[in-house]
Amino acid sequence: xxxxxxxxxxxxxxxxxxxxxxxxxxxxxxxxxxxxxxxxxxxxxxxxxxxxxxxxxxxxxxxxxxxxxxxxxxxxxxxxxxxxxxxxxxxxxxxxxxxxxxxxxxxxxxxxxxxxxxxxxxxxxxxxxxxxxxxxxxxxxxxxxxxxxxxxxxxxxxxxxxxxxxxxxxxxxxxxxxxxxxxxxxxxxxxxxxxxxxxxxxxxxxxxxxxxxxxxxxxxxxxxxxxxxxxxxxxxxxxxxxxxxxxxxxxxxxxxxxxxxxxxxxxxxxxxxxxxxxxxxxxxxxxxxxxxxxxxxxxxxxxxxxxxxxxxxxxxxxxxxxxxxxxxxxxxxxxxxxxxxxxxxxxxxxxxxxxxxxxxxxxxxxxxxxxxxxxxxxxxxxxxxxxxxxxxxxxxxxxxxxxxxxxxxxxxxxxxxxxxxxxxxxxxxxxxxxxxxxxxxxxxxxxxxxxxxxxxxxxxxxxxxxxxxxxxxxxxxxxxxxxxxxxxxxxxxxxxxxxxxxxxxxxxxxxxxxxxxxxxxxxxxxxxxxxxxxxxxxxxxxxxxxxxxxxxxxxxxxxxxxxxxxxxxxxxxxxxxxxxxxxxxxxxxxxxxxxx
Amino acid sequence: xxxxxxxxxxxxxxxxxxxxxxxxxxxxxxxxxxxxxxxxxxxxxxxxxxxxxxxxxxxxxxxxxxxxxxxxxxxxxxxxxxxxxxxxxxxxxxxxxxxxxxxxxxxxxxxxxxxxxxxxxxxxxxxxxxxxxxxxxxxxxxxxxxxxxxxxxxxxxxxxxxxxxxxxxxxxxxxxxxxxxxxxxxxxxxxxxxxxxxxxxxxxxxxxxxxxxxxxxxxxxxxxxxxxxxxxxxxxxxxxxxxxxxxxxxxxxxxxxxxxxxxxxxxxxxxxxxxxxxxxxxxxxxxxxxxxxxxxxxxxxxxxxxxxxxxxxxxxxxxxxxxxxxxxxxxxxxxxxxxxxxxxxxxxxxxxxxxxxxxxxxxxxxxxxxxxxxxxxx
Numbered sequence: 001x002x003x004x005x006x007x008x009x010x011x012x013x014x015x016x017x018x019x020x021x022x023x024x025x026x027x028x029x030x031x032x033x034x035x036x037x038x039x040x041x042x043x044x045x046x047x048x049x050x051x052x053x054x055x056x057x058x059x060x061x062x063x064x065x066x067x068x069x070x071x072x073x074x075x076x077x078x079x080x081x082x083x084x085x086x087x088x089x090x091x092x093x094x095x096x097x098x099x100x101x102x103x104x105x106x107x108x109x110x111x112x113x114x115x116x117x118x119x120x121x122x123x124x125x126x127x128x129x130x131x132x133x134x135x136x137x138x139x140x141x142x143x144x145x146x147x148x149x150x151x152x153x154x155x156x157x158x159x160x161x162x163x164x165x166x167x168x169x170x171x172x173x174x175x176x177x178x179x180x181x182x183x184x185x186x187x188x189x190x191x192x193x194x195x196x197x198x199x200x201x202x203x204x205x206x207x208x209x210x211x212x213x214x215x216x217x218x219x220x221x222x223x224x225x226x227x228x229x230x231x232x233x234x235x236x237x238x239x240x241x242x243x244x245x246x247x248x249x250x251x252x253x254x255x256x257x258x259x260x261x262x263x264x265x266x267x268x269x270x271x272x273x274x275x276x277x278x279x280x281x282x283x284x285x286x287x288x289x290x291x292x293x294x295x296x297x298x299x300x301x302x303x304x305x306x307x308x309x310x311x312x313x314x315x316x317x318x319x320x321x322x323x324x325x326x327x328x329x330x331x332x333x334x335x336x337x338x339x340x341x342x343x344x345x346x347x348x349x350x351x352x353x354x355x356x357x358x359x360x361x362x363x364x365x366x367x368x369x370x371x372x373x374x375x376x377x378x379x380x381x382x383x384x385x386x387x388x389x390x391x392x393x394x395x396x397x398x399x400x401x402x403x404x405x406x407x408x409x410x411x412x413x414x415x416x417x418x419x420x421x422x423x424x425x426x427x428x429x430x431x432x433x434x435x436x437x438x439x440x441x442x443x444x445x446x447x448x449x450x451x452x453x454x455x456x457x458x459x460x461x462x463x464x465x466x467x468x469x470x471x472x473x474x475x476x477x478x479x480x481x482x483x484x485x486x487x488x489x490x491x492x493x494x495x496x497x498x499x500x501x502x503x504x505x506x507x508x509x510x511x512x513x514x515x516x517x518x519x520x521x522x523x524x525x526x527x528x529x530x531x532x533x534x535x536x537x538x539x540x541x542x543x544x545x546x547x548x549x550x551x552x553x554x555x556x557x558x559x560x561x562x563x564x565x566x567x568x569x570x571x572x573x574x575x576x577x578x579x580x581x582x583x584x585x586x587x588x589x590x591x592x593x594x595x596x
Numbered sequence: 597x598x599x600x601x602x603x604x605x606x607x608x609x610x611x612x613x614x615x616x617x618x619x620x621x622x623x624x625x626x627x628x629x630x631x632x633x634x635x636x637x638x639x640x641x642x643x644x645x646x647x648x649x650x651x652x653x654x655x656x657x658x659x660x661x662x663x664x665x666x667x668x669x670x671x672x673x674x675x676x677x678x679x680x681x682x683x684x685x686x687x688x689x690x691x692x693x694x695x696x697x698x699x700x701x702x703x704x705x706x707x708x709x710x711x712x713x714x715x716x717x718x719x720x721x722x723x724x725x726x727x728x729x730x731x732x733x734x735x736x737x738x739x740x741x742x743x744x745x746x747x748x749x750x751x752x753x754x755x756x757x758x759x760x761x762x763x764x765x766x767x768x769x770x771x772x773x774x775x776x777x778x779x780x781x782x783x784x785x786x787x788x789x790x791x792x793x794x795x796x797x798x799x800x801x802x803x804x805x806x807x808x809x810x811x812x813x814x815x816x817x818x819x820x821x822x823x824x825x826x827x828x829x830x831x832x833x834x835x836x837x838x839x840x841x842x843x844x845x846x847x848x849x850x851x852x853x854x855x856x857x858x859x860x861x862x863x864x865x866x867x868x869x870x871x872x873x874x875x876x877x878x879x880x881x882x883x884x885x886x887x888x889x890x891x892x893x894x895x896x897x898x899x900x901x902x903x904x905x906x907x908x909x910x911x912x913x914x915x916x917x918x919x920x921x922x923x924x925x926x927x928x929x930x931x932x933x934x935x936x937x938x939x940x941x942x943x944x945x946x947x948x949x950x951x952x953x954x955x956x957x958x959x960x961x962x963x964x965x966x967x968x969x970x971x972x973x974x
Contacts, residue, residue, distance in 0.1 A: 519960050519967075520937055543806035545961035547781035547827045549912060551604060551849040552863045555870060555895060558905055564966045576933075 004179040006250040008071045008208065009124075010088045012113055013098035014106040014463070018128045022098060022160035023061075023072060027239060029166055030063035030070075060091075060194070060206050060252050061239040065170045071252035073193070086115055087267060091193040091208035091252060094122035094177030096169065097144060101127040101135040101157070104434060105143050106463035107402045113147060122177045123148045124156070126169055131159040143431050180210075180250030187278040188212030190247070190255075190271045192222070195262065195319075201232070203259040206252075207271060210282060213248045214255070219274040223281035227264045228274065232256040267319060290322050290338025291397055291468060292345055292365050292447055293382040295490060296352070297334030299359035299581055304333045310356035311335060314348060321348055326383065328490045330572055331361055331584065336383055339365075342447055361581070363490050363588055365447045370395040370471055384492040387478040389529055394476045394494075397443040399466035400425070405458050407435045412457040420445035421474075421496060441466070442474060444494070479504050479533070482525040483511065484575025491587065500526075504534040507587060512536040514583035519544070522577050599648035600866055602848040603677070605636060606859025607669075608659035608877065611687075614723040615790035616782060620861030620875045621659050628877070629665040632859075633672045635884040639858045642889050644677070646856060646866055651679035653845035660710075662690040666698055673702025681705055681844045688726040691734035696741035706745040706843070707738055708778070714768035715761050718754045721794070728768070735772045745841060747776035752808045754782055755797035762808055766815045775841045777821065777829045779812045781805055809959065825850060826912040826961060850909045852902070852921075860890075868902065870895040900924055900972050908965050914958075916943060916950035927970040939964050 013019035060073045073088045089095065095116040099105055116123055125144040130137045137157045145152035156172060158165030190207040198204050214220070214234060221228045233256035235243040247253045259265055270281035298307045311323050322338035339345040345365060352358050369381040372393040381387045387394075401422070403413050410427070417424070417439045425438040441450075446466065454462050479500050481491040491511075495503050504526025511524045515538055526534040549557050571578040608622040609629060622628075654676055661669065661684050676682070683706040684699060691709070699707065713719050714728040726734075731748075738746055748769050752762050769777060784791040784798050791798060813823055821829040822842075830841035848855055857864045861875040871892040873880060883890040897905070903925035910917035919942075931951070934940040939957035943950050957964050 519939060519963050541806065541960060541963070543809045543959050544963040545826050545912075545959065547779075547783065549826070549850075549909065550846065551855055551857065551865070552861070552872075554849065554863075554865070554905055554909065555872075558901070558908060561904070561908055561962075561966060561969060562971065564962070565969055565971050568966060569971065 003182065003184070003250040005068050006071070006180055007068060007094065007173050007177050008073065008092045008180055008250070008252055009094045009096060009173055009177055010073045010092045010116075010121075011096045011098055012109060012116060013128075014100070014103075014109045017098055017100040017103065017106075017109070018160045019074075019098055022096075022126075022128065022158075022166070023074060025160050025163055025166050026063060026070075026072065026170065027061065029163070029170065030065050060237055060254075062236040062252065063238070066174060068174050069251075070170070070173055073252065086119075087193045089116055089119045089121060091191060092119075092121060093180055094124060094173065096173070097123050097125045097148065098128050099126070099140055099144050100129050101137045101140040102129055102132045104140050105147060105404065105430060107404045107436075107465035108463065110147065110402060110404070110436070111465045111467065117148070123150075124169070124172050124176055125150060125154065126156045126158055128158055128160055130157050131162050131164065139431060143434070146430070182209070182249035183211045184213065184249040186211035186249075187276045188214050188271075188273045189278045189282055190214060191282050192265065192267050192269050192271060195265060195267055197262055198256075201256050201258065203257045203262055203265050205255045205257055205265055205271070207247070207255055209247050209249055209251045209253070211249055211278070212273070212276075213246055214271070214273065215246045216243075220255070220257075220271050221274050221277065222265055222269040223272055223278070224269045225264065225266060227259070229257045229259055229265075232258045262315070262319065289368075290320070290340060291368055291443060292339045292341055293336060293368065294339070294345060294365045295326050295328060295331070295334055295336050295363035295383065296323075296349070297328065297331040297361040297363075297490075299361055299585075301332040303358055306356065307335065307352070307358055307360075310352050310358060311337070313356075314351060318348070320344070328385075330488045330490045330574055330579070331363075332572075334361075338368075338382065342451070361585060361588060364493060366494060367397050367442075367444045367447060369397075369444075369476065369494060381494075384478055384494045385480075385487075385489040387492075387494055389478070393473055395471040396474045396476060398440055398469045398472050399443050399446065400469040401439045401441045401446070401464065401466040403437045403439070403454070403462050403464050404430065405435055405437070405462045406433055409458040409461060410435055410437065413437055413454065413462060416450075416453055416457055417441060420450060440469065442472075442496075443468070444476075444496075477528050480527050481507055481511070482523070482527060482532075482575070483515065483579065484522050484577040485525075486575030486577075488574055490584065500528060501533050508534045508536045510587050511583065512538050514586045515577065515579050516583075517541040518577055522575075598854075600646045600854045600856050601648045601652040602845060602853060602855035603640075603647065603651055603654045603679070604845075604855060604857040604859075604862055604864075605640075605654065605656050605672070605676070606659065606857065606862040607656055607661040607664050607672075608632075608860055609663050610658065610660045611663055611725065612723065615788070615793070616722060616784060618783075618785055618788075619659065622860075622877050625877075626665060628881070629668045631881050631885075632877070633664075633668045635881045636672060636858055637675050638884040639890065640675075642884075643856055643858065643864075647677060651677050653681040653683070653848060654679040655845040656682075656684040658685055660685070660687045660690060662686040662695055662699075666695065670698050670702060673699075673704065676702075678703065683708055683843065683845055685710065686734070687724075688730040688734040691737050693737055693741070696737045696743070700741050700743070704743075706747065706776075707743055708747040708749065708776075708843075709734055709738075711748045711769065712751045713754060713757075713761075714765050715757075718757055718761065718765075721755050722751065732772060735774070745775045746772075747778060747843070748772065748774045750777065750779045750812075751782050752779060752812065753798075753801040753805050755794040755801060757801065759804065759807060759811065762811055763815070766812065770816075770819050775831050775836070776843065777816060778827055779816070779829070780827050781809070806959075813959075822914070823958075824914050826958065847913075850913055852906045852909060865897070868897045870897055904969055904972070907969055911951075911953055911961055911965055911968075914952075916945070916952040918945075918947070919949040919951050922951070925969055927968060930968045934964055934967060940968070 011019050063070050097113055127137050127140045141152040141155035144155050189211045190209040192205045192207055194206040196204050216234050218231050220231050233243050234247050235241050236253040272278040298304055315321050320340050323335040326334050326336040371381055371391045372378050373388050374390050422439040422441040428436045430436050475497045477497050478494050481488045508524050508526050520540045522538040524536045525532045571580050608620050610621045613621050613623050682704050684704050685708045687710050711731040816829045817823050820832050820835050822832045824842050854866045860880045863872045871894050874891045880890045903922050907922040907925045941952050
């Protein structure tokens, strides 16, 4: 296929700005899918994606338009998945920047647009939803134009819902986005930008061929990892898998590898032919590192094997999820899991609960801390309970955070950022009404109810995004929670010293309310090392005996006793105190309640 | 097999079924009292062979035994085997001079009056017919007839009750100088009419229950009563010339003795077999009229279960429990753990170690028992 008849592009859009509807419209207009076959938001295949209206996994679709082949490489819209965005962008020459004309630019759009600009992509700006009565296409166009450095009459105005202007976008893709460059005669090289797992056919790699040509049944090698396999099938998504004999330079398609182990083919690797191998791999991606961690435990400890299997299966399709076994004296056997961010964590949790029908206890999320121990050893801490008591230095991850708000809310946002130890970087007027605020913030402050606070203090107007920006030392301390004098490992947390008392106090008060009274007084304490900073006492019960017991109801009373005994067996024992699972659940939910 | 020395006779008839009641009762049915007593006597004749020649106790419970037609009640009493203690439950409004004489003539030695409260508004909530003065009059009539062992039942945790209400109920009861008092927490069963009607107020009462219980125990022990079982009190022997006024019949249950029960819904426990007559009145009378024993549910009590019950019941009493009797039911280590918390005491006795609850342990008896008992492997 001639390179100049190919266009590869991605769509950058904020959640709810209409990307999926737009993609559906393209599929319809180009005849890739008949209206009858049209499912709403066809590209989002996972239930969860459809329900939340977000795309988690990138997908690629090939459509024909005016004698050209257009490869739409779908991208996720959320900050947690920006690594997927960057992967998609590397496979493209251009990107549509889709903005809701009634909302204007959001922080995530901004971040992804910058990514596209950094990748030297041609940006085609589009103002969507112009059919909405509250839409202001001119204002939106002006904002977008300023962002991408174009004149505002180059901003296309469409309604994906009604179809208005969509063909103009398709034409603009052909006109404005450059055809792929690449050497069709060079040794074959293809970038793996995504993969999925098919239980019958093994790993399916999504690739962008850069140079040369790949043929079915050809022996291939992944250059970085060195894995060899045969191209069992090559094809394109249109939008369902459609086998083709060969994939040439500039094309986007899939390779059925037959590999049964996803870890043997990483996204970002370069495929080449073993018959005529290329000398150098393509530049890959930085491996993404999990920055948010939480312990996941089955509510019923008998479900541990099911949880393990479920995580293994999720990992097949989600290479960014990491986990290792964790044992908590309070919660039993589980896993410490690493996530890209909070949304990623929420999605993993929901998929575990929904697709695998598991009841889970999830500890409060924490970030990766770097601790320098006495003697100079540096360790990375993913679990507060593992933070050494004696440390010379603790460093925490920082982010560069962007918040876009109407100008009236600048004050509340600054106040929140200051409370959360943010340091102001800059402020920029995107338009007369909307302001971009940039802050350096500790990631640990963001995982603790930041979104929620931001939303409530700006009446939902703020949009927010962040990029990791290295580690910085912080005056951080570990706070332990003790019940009946014994530490509850699952409740330990690492906080800034200035917030230690408040957080400790909150947890202790909540536990006092949640733990049922026992046969003796139970102290509940928050402590930094051996220093107790907050304390509550659960007063002993003064009565626990059935009033009446006569000859006719001995059996019934005995059965009651047996039931009571079984209930006790199900409780977790901490410091001789019986703590029902629900108490932990309530305390751990303290955080997630705020977030919602 | 040693002979059974305790007999329970169930008389289910009542004038009205109170909202909170969960006993086997039958409202009215005067025409069936005769046939029912016939059936009781027939069942007794069938089952009576397990009974000892001379019984320790007979207990007539209900229902309202004293609501039974007087002729039939008299006929029943006359036909019952002799016993050292013969108790009858009575509702205050049923006590007349005639009834009191009937009971005396029938060799009844102990009357248990269902007073429940001395507050008109609480009696109304409980749907009790008696007024406070009916309770007093019943006691006086029984005294006049020569009864020297009267027990009063009181309830606490009644919807609408205050701490002051309970204190005055206790004072009113004590003023009558009963030999014995049973004080029960009102147990509202989920799903009953009573619970639906008083839901919120019952929750409030549940919160106050531990204070009520302390008030009851403190007031009655201060007044010279012995707290001999979780909910039962009797005049201290020292104050009554050494008389033991505990309910001997109920003590038999709490000590794990065998007992025979006759009547609808009545439970027997004999030689490790527990059986319960079905509660249906018609089926019971038809079966016995035709000859055979009525239908029963049977439960076999293995050694572990018996030890468990022994522990559960024995710990309700103020006397030590021989450790040997309950060893099979104990969870290893639990005894030591609870002793260290001051809830249980172990004492050496010539015949072997004994186990008892401390005063605080008795208030928490249910929780302590749950901690002590080992879960049967089944």
